[in-house]
Amino acid sequence: MADETDPARVRLDEVRERAARAKEREVGAHARAALLHDNAAAAQDRLGHPELAGRARERAAKARADAVTALEEKAGAELHIEQSRR
Numbered sequence: 001m002a003d004e005t006d007p008a009r010v011r012l013d014e015v016r017e018r019a020a021r022a023k024e025r026e027v028g029a030h031a032r033a034a035l036l037h038d039n040a041a042a043a044q045d046r047l048g049h050p051e052l053a054g055r056a057r058e059r060a061a062k063a064r065a066d067a068v069t070a071l072e073e074k075a076g077a078e079l080h081i082e083q084s085r086r
Contacts, residue, residue, distance in 0.1 A: 009084070016081045023074035030067035034060045 037060035044053035 013081065013084060016077060016084070020074055020077040020081065023070050023077060026070040027067050027074060030063045030070060034063035034067065037063060 037056045041053040041056035041060065044050070044056055
């Protein structure tokens with residue numbers, strides 16, 4: 001069991017928790033970016049610019065992939081926090 005009174009341990013746990021919250025915000029930002037790029041692709045299609053729509057779809061796919069990566073990193077950070085509390 002970790003010594004919860006050790007100031008270094010407490011500080012490390014606080015830093016890890018902040019990092020996990022930052023990753024959560026990052027996931028949200030990537031998800032919002034994907035939605036915006038999808039909307040831009042639809043608009044470009046309506047305006048008759050299939051090449052621009054395709055690029056917007058590529059950016060949306062990249063944003064979704066980045067969201068998945070950030071979610072995996074967040075899960076890793078949370079696992080690390082949980083393990084340090086044992």
